[in-house]
Amino acid sequence: MPLISSPRPSDPRAIDLRRMKRVALGCLLASLAGLIVSLGMGAQGPWAWLKAFCEAAAIGGLADWFAVVALFRHPLGLPIPHTALIPQGKHRIADSLAEFVRDNFLHPEVLLQKLEILNPAERLGQWLREPVNLAQVTGSVRTMAVEALSLLNEQAVRRAIGEFLVARALSWNATGTAASVLDVLTKSGRHQDVLDGALSKLRDYLATPEVRALVAARLVKFASTQWPKAIKLVDTIANVDKMADSLSDKLALQLVEEVQTALSQPDHSVRRQFDDWIHEFIERLRHDPEFASEVNAMKDRVVQSDDVRAYLDGVWTEVRATIEQDLRREDSVLMRHLDQSLAALGDRLSRDPALVQAINEHVLSAAGRMVGSMREGITRHIATTVKDWDDRSLVRQIELSVGRDLQFIRLNGTLVGGVIGLLLYAVTILAQR
Template structure:
C-alpha cells in the first residue's frame, strides 16, 4: 500500500548491513499489515455473499470496521513520510514538508535540554574534577602509564620532525637573538651584580693571596734573579764586569730578588689587612667607572657590539649553532629510546607529586575547580551557539528522500503495529456497535 522509496547515496550515514536488515524487517511488517487488510476485505465480501445474517452479521460488522481502521491508520502512517498514492492531499508528507522547522526545533531542544550552562556546570561541580584528578594521579600505575605514553609519543615525534627545517629554525632563532642582545649593557649588569655586597673585594683578596703565595716561592725568586742578571749584563756590561770583580753579581741579584719578593708580599699583606687601602680604593673606583661606561659610553658599547658581531659571524660559532639540534636530537633519542628514560622518570615523579599536592591542598583543588568551571562556562557558551547552528544546518541540508528513508527504517517497523492495532481495534469497535444496534432493536 506504500510506494517503495528510491535510494540514492544516503545523506545520513549508516551501516549498509544494518540498513539492509532493517529494510527487510520493515518490508515483512508491511506485507503482514497488507495481508491483514486483505483478510478483512475478504471477510467483508464473504459476509455479504452469505447474506449477512446470524454469525455472518457479526463477521461483516467486524471486518467492515476493521477495514476502515486499517485504511485510516495506513493513511496516517504513510502521511508522515510521503503523500498517500501521490495525491496532493493537504497536511501529508509531514516530515519532508517540515524538515527545516524540525531541524530548528531539534537544535533548540538539544540546546535547552542538553547544553544548558547552569545544568552542565552544576553536574561538573558535583563531579569535582580536581579531586578526581588527584585520586587518579596518586596511583603510581596511572602516572607510569602517562609517562610511558608521553615517552613513546615524543620518540615518534622526533622521527616525524624535519631535521633540516628544525636546524634552520634553531640557527635563525639563536643568531637573531644574539644579534639583538645588548652585550655592553648585560656586561654592566653582570659586573654590577658581582660587585654587590663587596663581592669584587673578595675576588681581589683571593687574587692577592694567590699572587702572594706565588711570589713567596723559591722558584719565582730564582727566576726573578736570573732576569735581573740577564737584564743588567745586557744593559750595563762594563759596570757588571767591574762589579763582578768585587762581588758575585749572581749573589747580588739573588739578594735583590729576595728583597723585592719580600717587599711585594709585605705590600700585599697590607692591602689584604686594610679595607681602606689606596689600592682597594683605586680598584673600586676603576671598576665602578668601567661599569658606568659599559652602560652609558657609546664608544665602549660600540666596541662590545663589534666584538659580539665578530664572535657571532665566526665560522666555529656558526658551526656550533648549526650542530645544536643534532646534539639535542641525539641526546633526546638516546634517553627516550630506553624504558628507564630519565625524562619519563621525571615526568612520572612530577605527576605523582602533582597528585599528592592536589590531594593535600584543598585551596589548590578549589582554585583548579574554579578555573575548570570558568573555562567550561565559556566553552559551553560557544558550544551552544555552534552546536545549535550545526544541528539546524545539518538537518536542513539532508536530502528529503534520504531523511524520510532513514526515519522510516528507524521507526517504520513500530509504526506498522499501529496498522495492526487499528485493524483489530476497528473490528472490535464494529462488533461493539453491532451489538448496541441489536440491543436497541430488541
C-alpha cells in the same frame, strides 16, 4: 552529503522492519478480504458483524498506513500536501534538533551543575593514587613523546631554535644587564671577592720558578737589544744571566709582597682604584650611548659569528638525542619524575581540601568559558551537518530506528479500528430497537 554510517543489508533493524511491514500489510489485506467476503455473502446476520469489523479495520489500517508513509515519503508517489514530512522539513528539524541539544545539553548551568556534582579534582586524585593508572599515563606519554620526536623535522626545528635564540640575543640590551649585575655585585661587595681571586691567582703565578725564569730571560734579551756594548762589558765582569735571575727574583718577591698586602688590607689603594673603576664602568654602561653601542655591537658580532651559529645548530640535536635516549630506557629519569609528580599530586588531592576546591573552581570556570564560546558554534555545526545529509539516507536511518514501532501502530490501527467498528455496529443495532 550521505550519512557517515549507511545501513548494511544484513542490518537486524532492516530485517525486523521488513518483517513488521509484512505483518501490518497482511492484516490490512486480511481486513480487505474479509470486507469483500462479507459483502459477497450479503452482509446479513454474522456476515454483517464481519463487515462492520473488517470495514473499520480496513479504514484504520489504511489511515495509519498513510500517516506512517507520509512521515518519510509521498504515499504512492503522489505529491500530496503535508506528506514526506521528514525530508520536506529537514531544515526545520535540523534547527530544532540543534536548539534542543544547545538548550538541554550545552546550557552552561546544566553542564556546570553536572561538573560540580562530579567533583573532578577528587576523582582525579583517586585515579592518580592507583599505580596501574600511573603506569598507563607514563606509558602513553613515553610512547607519544618518542613518536613526536621521530616525526619532528630535524632541520626545521634546528633552524627555528637557532633563529629564535639569535633574535632574542640580538634584541637583548647587554649593557643594561651588565650594569645591573655589576651594581648588585658592588652593593654586596662581591666584586672584591672577584678581585681577591684574581690577586691570589696573580700571586701564585708570580711565585712559580717558571715565571721568574721567563722574566730573567726577557730582561737579558731586552738589555742585550737596547745596550749590547754595555751588556758585553758587564758580562766580562759578572755573569749577566745570574744578575738577571737575581733581579727577577727580587721583582717577583716585591710584586708578591705587594699583592699579599693588597689581599690583607681592605682599604688598600688597589682596592679603592678597583672600586672607582667598577663604578665608572657601570656609569659608562648606563649613560654613555657610544660605549653602550660598542658593547652591543660586540655582542651582536659574537652572536652572529659562525661558531655560535654552529653551536646553536647542534643544541637541538644534543637535546633531542638525550631526551630520546632517556625515554627509551626502562628506568627513564623523565618518566620517573613524571610518575613521582603525578603520585604526589594524587596524594595531595586526598589530603588538601583547599587544593581540591581550587582545582574544581578552575575547572568550572574554564568549562563555563569554553561552553560559552563553543555553544553557538556546536549548535550551528549540528544544524549544518543535518541539513547537508542526503534526504534518502536520512529517511532510511530514521525509518530503521523507529519504523518497526510505526508498523505496530499500523497493526494496532487495523485491529483497534475493527474493534471500534464492532462496537459502533452494536450501538447502532441497540439504537434501532
